[in-house]
Amino acid sequence: GKLRKTLRWAWRLTYLSAAGLVGYTCLIVYQDRYPEPQFEPDPSKKTLVILGTGWGSVALLKKLDTENYNVVVVSPRNYFLFTPLLPSCTTGTIEHRSIMEPVRAILRHKKAAVKFYEAEASSIDPDRKVIKIVDNSEIKGATSETEIPYDMLVIGVGAENATFGIPGVRENSCFLKEIGDAQRIRKKIMDCVETAAFKGQTPEEVDRLMHMVVVGGGPTGVEFAGELQDFFEEDIKKLVPEISPHFKVTLIEALPNVLPSFSKQLIDYTENTLREEKIDIKTKTMVKRVTDKTVEAEISRPDGGKERVEIPYGLLVWATGNAVRPIVKDLISRIPAQKDSRRGLAVNEYLVVQGTRDIWAIGDCAVAGYAPTAQVASQEGNFLGRLFNNMAKTENHEARIQELSSKMNLQGGNSAEAAREIESLEKQLRRMKDIKPFRYSHQGSLAYIGSEKAVADVSWWNGNLATGGSLTYLFWRSAYLSMCFSTRNRVLVILDWLKSKAFGRDVSRE
Ligand code: FAD
Numbered sequence: 001g002k003l004r005k006t007l008r009w010a011w012r013l014t015y016l017s018a019a020g021l022v023g024y025t026c027l028i029v030y031q032d033r034y035p036e037p038q039f040e041p042d043p044s045k046k047t048l049v050i051l052g053t054g055w056g057s058v059a060l061l062k063k064l065d066t067e068n069y070n071v072v073v074v075s076p077r078n079y080f081l082f083t084p085l086l087p088s089c090t091t092g093t094i095e096h097r098s099i100m101e102p103v104r105a106i107l108r109h110k111k112a113a114v115k116f117y118e119a120e121a122s123s124i125d126p127d128r129k130v131i132k133i134v135d136n137s138e139i140k141g142a143t144s145e146t147e148i149p150y151d152m153l154v155i156g157v158g159a160e161n162a163t164f165g166i167p168g169v170r171e172n173s174c175f176l177k178e179i180g181d182a183q184r185i186r187k188k189i190m191d192c193v194e195t196a197a198f199k200g201q202t203p204e205e206v207d208r209l210m211h212m213v214v215v216g217g218g219p220t221g222v223e224f225a226g227e228l229q230d231f232f233e234e235d236i237k238k239l240v241p242e243i244s245p246h247f248k249v250t251l252i253e254a255l256p257n258v259l260p261s262f263s264k265q266l267i268d269y270t271e272n273t274l275r276e277e278k279i280d281i282k283t284k285t286m287v288k289r290v291t292d293k294t295v296e297a298e299i300s301r302p303d304g305g306k307e308r309v310e311i312p313y314g315l316l317v318w319a320t321g322n323a324v325r326p327i328v329k330d331l332i333s334r335i336p337a338q339k340d341s342r343r344g345l346a347v348n349e350y351l352v353v354q355g356t357r358d359i360w361a362i363g364d365c366a367v368a369g370y371a372p373t374a375q376v377a378s379q380e381g382n383f384l385g386r387l388f389n390n391m392a393k394t395e396n397h398e399a400r401i402q403e404l405s406s407k408m409n410l411q412g413g414n415s416a417e418a419a420r421e422i423e424s425l426e427k428q429l430r431r432m433k434d435i436k437p438f439r440y441s442h443q444g445s446l447a448y449i450g451s452e453k454a455v456a457d458v459s460w461w462n463g464n465l466a467t468g469g470s471l472t473y474l475f476w477r478s479a480y481l482s483m484c485f486s487t488r489n490r491v492l493v494i495l496d497w498l499k500s501k502a503f504g505r506d507v508s509r510e
């Protein structure tokens, strides 16, 4: 009798929590679908122009009280991209739209309306305080180039792919930074497979086509290599068995090891796991030239000598990190205080671009002493959001104090009520003006390494925890799921994971 009672209660509790979860999700979905009406901001307020819709700019927009400014967002991409799951899109484990969030949907949820222009900022004139924008999309209207004046400007344009001027890279390899890159890789993998399976193909050509080369052993290269090997083991091998003995993934890294930013223990664990997965790791190997079918690299031998090798490939993915965008280079050349900036815009501890007054920079295009990661960019964006909210409040308080003081002067200075209000406002102002500079708080690094294993270097209490394996993989999945931009993204990603597990990845080539 007691057991039955307990079971009944357990059942009721489960039922109630499930109903609560469904109810909560419905509420979020409803709020998402039917946001409150928006109002137009006061045109006399300052114009705040934000460049980019990536990690930094979107974190800023999320935090910003848009009613305090006339906010204008400019980006050639009308969506936010959740980059940590981008490597999973190259093989179809996740469909690309599941990790995109339309910027229009993000902006629609702000209290006051925000203008969005799908365009690229082509230059910034800090003297005239204007930016030039260009619509580079396929469809053009009567104008496709114009200027926007700003009072305050935030640059969050990210970075472009580094090639170090190595010949042939741009023409022959795929990068992995944007949605288009992931789609291109997905198509190319299957093109290589189908071409290798073509009737009468020579064995050398099958070997070349099935050789997938990844250059750069940073987190992007490692995660992609892991995803690719999974794709082969779980799907390609079953569907196209005749080419499977020829399939090979090679990861090339110039330094002595992969994942240089992780701890030694995790580097060893990653390299061992990749080798177990049959990924060929070539460290101390620097790519010097790329042709349409081969990669030429220089291997540093243990005796100090160098050896030049030629590696044939079918697919080449280039993931050697970041380079400065042309718009940022152009701005650097216009500001004398930035003459020594090489890796991006040097900013001070409030993220103000050094040598300017009303320009801030965040994320991969800013040099603030931190790694170019999503974590840093979003914390910087969040900081600026709070800073700007505070600045607007400060200005409102100062205006109110001015108004009250002049009223008091007119009335002969004996309004006790106004004096009390001024005193309270001044107290609040002192607190508001005491804004602490930006400080990055590192939550840890995570990377997927294939065969349902991940590595994590996370801050734990006051120390560090370095772990790798299948449990870490579950942690990796739940951490990234919780970080997805919206409930819609979260639901889509879960469905994609279930779909690819149950039915296999979709190998059709669009
Ligand atoms: P981005 O997010 O790159 O955004 C830049 C924005 O500016 C884009 O919207 C772009 O369209 C726009 N833009 C470009 N040019 C112009 C212009 N001229 N005018 C106006 N707008 C412009 N970091 C982590 O911390 N954890 C991870 O797991 C992780 N995984 C990653 C996986 C991959 C495959 C990649 C490529 C990166 C990953 N990163 C990760 C790094 C992270 O994505 C970047 O550090 C982050 O995106 C930087 O944010 P950002 O806002 O500076 O730039």
Ligand code: NAI
Pocket: 084, 166, 215, 216, 217, 218, 219, 220, 221, 223, 252, 253, 254, 255, 260, 261, 285, 286, 287, 288, 319, 320, 321, 322, 371, 372, 373, 374, 445, 446, 447, 448
């Ligand atoms: P990266 O800069 O971290 O790594 C690039 C690697 O390419 C370096 O190790 C470099 O030695 C190597 N390389 C450069 N030129 C080479 C050549 N010619 N031949 C062979 N190897 C060469 O770049 P990545 O991986 O694109 O990451 C960029 C940023 O994004 C980093 O800050 C990274 O931390 C972050 N990121 C984080 C992820 C995560 O936390 N899971 C995932 C992806 C990126």
